[in-house]
Amino acid sequence: MAHFDTEYQRLEASYNDSPPGEENLLVHVPEGSKSQWHHIENLDLFFQRIYNLHQKNGFTCMLLGEIFELVQLVFVVAFTVFLANCVDYDILFANKLVNHTDSAKVTLPDAFLPVDVCSARIRDNVFVIFILVISGVFWLHRLVKFIYNICCYWEIRSFYINALKLSMADLPYFTWQEVQARIVEIQKEHQICIHKKELTELDIYHRILRFKNYMVAMINKSLLPIRSRLPFLGDVVFYTRGLKYNFELIFFWGPSSLFENEWSLKTEYKRGGSRLELADRLSSRILWIGIANLLLCPVILIWQILYAFFSYTEVIKREPGSLGARCWSLYGRFYLRHFNELDHELMSRLSKGYKASSKYMNCFMSPLLTVVAKNVVFFAGSILAVLIALTIYDEDVLAVEHVLTSITLLGVCITVCRSFIPDKHLVFCPEQLLKVILAHIHYMPDHWQGNAHRYETRDEFAQLFQYKAVFILEELLSPVITPFILIFCLRRKSLEIIDFFRNFTVEVVGVGDTCSFAQMDVRQHGHPAWMSAGRTEASIYQQAEDGKTELSLMHFAITNPRWQPPRESTTFISQLKEKVQREAACGQQGVLHENHILTSTQSESEPHSLIANLLAGPPPLGSLHLGRDASVSNHAVDVGLMEGTSALRSFSPLSGSQHLRGSFASTRLPRGDGAGLVGGRAMAGSGADARTASSGSSAWEGQLNSMVLSEYASTEMSIHALYIHELHKQQSRGQLSRHTWHRRDSDESSEGAPDDNEGLRNFPRSNTFPCATTPHQEGAMLHNTGQRRYGGTTESVSGGLRSAPRLPRIPMGGWAEEAQAGRHHDPVPEEDELPPHIQKVT
Numbered sequence: 001m002a003h004f005d006t007e008y009q010r011l012e013a014s015y016n017d018s019p020p021g022e023e024n025l026l027v028h029v030p031e032g033s034k035s036q037w038h039h040i041e042n043l044d045l046f047f048q049r050i051y052n053l054h055q056k057n058g059f060t061c062m063l064l065g066e067i068f069e070l071v072q073l074v075f076v077v078a079f080t081v082f083l084a085n086c087v088d089y090d091i092l093f094a095n096k097l098v099n100h101t102d103s104a105k106v107t108l109p110d111a112f113l114p115v116d117v118c119s120a121r122i123r124d125n126v127f128v129i130f131i132l133v134i135s136g137v138f139w140l141h142r143l144v145k146f147i148y149n150i151c152c153y154w155e156i157r158s159f160y161i162n163a164l165k166l167s168m169a170d171l172p173y174f175t176w177q178e179v180q181a182r183i184v185e186i187q188k189e190h191q192i193c194i195h196k197k198e199l200t201e202l203d204i205y206h207r208i209l210r211f212k213n214y215m216v217a218m219i220n221k222s223l224l225p226i227r228s229r230l231p232f233l234g235d236v237v238f239y240t241r242g243l244k245y246n247f248e249l250i251f252f253w254g255p256s257s258l259f260e261n262e263w264s265l266k267t268e269y270k271r272g273g274s275r276l277e278l279a280d281r282l283s284s285r286i287l288w289i290g291i292a293n294l295l296l297c298p299v300i301l302i303w304q305i306l307y308a309f310f311s312y313t314e315v316i317k318r319e320p321g322s323l324g325a326r327c328w329s330l331y332g333r334f335y336l337r338h339f340n341e342l343d344h345e346l347m348s349r350l351s352k353g354y355k356a357s358s359k360y361m362n363c364f365m366s367p368l369l370t371v372v373a374k375n376v377v378f379f380a381g382s383i384l385a386v387l388i389a390l391t392i393y394d395e396d397v398l399a400v401e402h403v404l405t406s407i408t409l410l411g412v413c414i415t416v417c418r419s420f421i422p423d424k425h426l427v428f429c430p431e432q433l434l435k436v437i438l439a440h441i442h443y444m445p446d447h448w449q450g451n452a453h454r455y456e457t458r459d460e461f462a463q464l465f466q467y468k469a470v471f472i473l474e475e476l477l478s479p480v481i482t483p484f485i486l487i488f489c490l491r492r493k494s495l496e497i498i499d500f501f502r503n504f505t506v507e508v509v510g511v512g513d514t515c516s517f518a519q520m521d522v523r524q525h526g527h528p529a530w531m532s533a534g535r536t537e538a539s540i541y542q543q544a545e546d547g548k549t550e551l552s553l554m555h556f557a558i559t560n561p562r563w564q565p566p567r568e569s570t571t572f573i574s575q576l577k578e579k580v581q582r583e584a585a586c587g588q589q590g591v592l593h594e595n596h597i598l599t600s601t602q603s604e605s606e607p608h609s610l611i612a613n614l615l616a617g618p619p620p621l622g623s624l625h626l627g628r629d630a631s632v633s634n635h636a637v638d639v640g641l642m643e644g645t646s647a648l649r650s651f652s653p654l655s656g657s658q659h660l661r662g663s664f665a666s667t668r669l670p671r672g673d674g675a676g677l678v679g680g681r682a683m684a685g686s687g688a689d690a691r692t693a694s695s696g697s698s699a700w701e702g703q704l705n706s707m708v709l710s711e712y713a714s715t716e717m718s719i720h721a722l723y724i725h726e727l728h729k730q731q732s733r734g735q736l737s738r739h740t741w742h743r744r745d746s747d748e749s750s751e752g753a754p755d756d757n758e759g760l761r762n763f764p765r766s767n768t769f770p771c772a773t774t775p776h777q778e779g780a781m782l783h784n785t786g787q788r789r790y791g792g793t794t795e796s797v798s799g800g801l802r803s804a805p806r807l808p809r810i811p812m813g814g815w816a817e818e819a820q821a822g823r824h825h826d827p828v829p830e831e832d833e834l835p836p837h838i839q840k841v842t
Helices: 043-055 059-085 115-124 126-163 176-190 201-208 210-220 241-253 275-295 297-318 320-324 330-335 343-352 354-362 367-393 395-399 403-418 430-441 455-464 468-488 490-503 545-559 567-588 594-602 607-614 639-651 658-668 687-694 699-732 775-781
Strands: 227-230 234-237 259-261 326-328 465-467 505-508 512-515
Touching (some): 043 059, 043 176, 059 115, 059 126, 059 297, 126 297, 201 210, 201 545, 210 241, 210 490, 210 512, 210 545, 297 320, 343 699, 354 430, 367 403, 430 699, 545 699
Antiparallel strands (some): 227 234, 505 512
């Protein structure tokens, strides 16, 4: 087997998500009181279907969507075969005369071949028969899956109506938080989960997003996707839907995957002694799946081309500039995703940041391309004007061969070239636009700040926010490139993958095996440079990059105000909200003036000044909009920040109208437990608040109020994200920083590090594999925790919370060599020395 190296160390127990006393609870329900939904065996699929039905606006809409998908597949295959075998193109292109008895005019049916000729051509074409057989098998598979899903979703429909008391007609007007609040409430009555008396919001998110949280964590730790440097293109991140499908097939639900079911990692992957054998098996499985992709490449490629042709041709003809538009890449959606963030929450954030992102990318117009595009538009427009004038004078001009084609192509050429000509009123303010973008997307590499005007930053942001044409091209090339990525790139990471799943998997009572990063525990995965200093015990390998743990925790707490986080997380949230509230109050009192907004966004010594200026001065009530493009015209605000800043201000609960401030004042009082000092937990669109707002009103009014609450929660999260980033920038100022954007795949600088243990020198090493400790040390580490965990041994911790030692960083990634000299690895314990695969900690 090849020598595999990884970058991670052992992660140990996290906190228990169960209420005290429920760690080993099995709820008993009398036989007569059991309901239809008592003890649902697969709660993962159950909650996923509840969420999907809500997002698809009810059973009828979902049913029609599934039916049309089946019809689309039949149409694409049948229409393609018809065009290839049943059309006489010589007649269609007037290369052959048609003998008519009644009329000399050629009609469209004249170009269709007779049925017997068409069927004979299909029977004689082996390739067409092969395509039809493969398509038929795939369609039958989809049909069986459709029938099964309809039966399952009919049960979910019954659950909505009978248990949640929501009709399908009213479902589109209820937010997910309202539906979720009802699910948590009926747990007491129906006991859909028998391992816990009460469900929490985090339990539901964990089950819906179990596998996605793993993918977000692997991307955050730069384990996926595969990066490569190509000539003329530089660093390229290739991550498509086909590649993502293969990753999920290998890791989660395919044959011989790492999980034995939706909620449990296989036992052998929880032990460290057989890691090398498991890496070999995973490498072989990846190889075979890569070969299968290679064999199916022609069929998949043809399908991709046909589907793209039928999907985008009409759009391109109607809007030729659509290919020049941008979209969030698949890699960008995972890189920017919080732990425990549902799809609709993510897309809402990214949609709000779309306009500012487009403006930022448009700032980087090439002067050379602009000059060329202007002249091409002039010449093409001149020819097009003459052809249009001739057509207006005499419509018979259109009958001339290629005239209509020329008009169409010239129009497309002019539209494409105009996309390279910047607006003459456009102001170049990349730093301010990047601030507005950060307010919505919440994540940004450190080296972007202060370098927004550089093309290197623009190129890296383009990996997250790519052209639609690039997205389509990558999807078309995916069937060809994916097999080679699996065979030659992913196999080399087999040991890293094995170690990742073992070291970053914990078992939560009532939920099952989950990614430990998804616990959002600042003690286990916090980063000292992101406001977790003094609160985290995580080593540098256990820390989530980019402040992912801290920002995810804030986002989840604001989105789900009734959720009770663990003690360390509660302290973190309370202190952060108190700081933001204090600085916002200073801004309201006029300590900082609004005309300093530009300098405050660029200041590195006053991170709170940005927040104060964002919230300074209440906007008029008329500025309160519920759309994503809301803005306030404010002449004191710089042009580059006008849209983002006024949008935040117009939705800010601290600077809204007197009426809105008064309505939320009671929710912003400090609570006794210190968990809600700013009151964001009262405006996150919770079920109770939304139902209270909509009681006695129509469904539309209830939805309107829920939208207001949601926008307030979104604005509060934006303010906290900006504040955290400003504090991080101040803390890390003057230090060399390394970022995941350029992090190396392997730690080559550690090869020469001294090692005190001779027995480890010839053993394949992994930074995730734990160092051996004594049982006394392990007991000290896991004292007073209520979590089950896997693997071998732990690092010793001597009383209290401590901050993990930080290693020096270098700008372009990789660890500094002087820091590597201090890293040691102890020998790997034998299989019989390892503790049981599940250890109950008391």
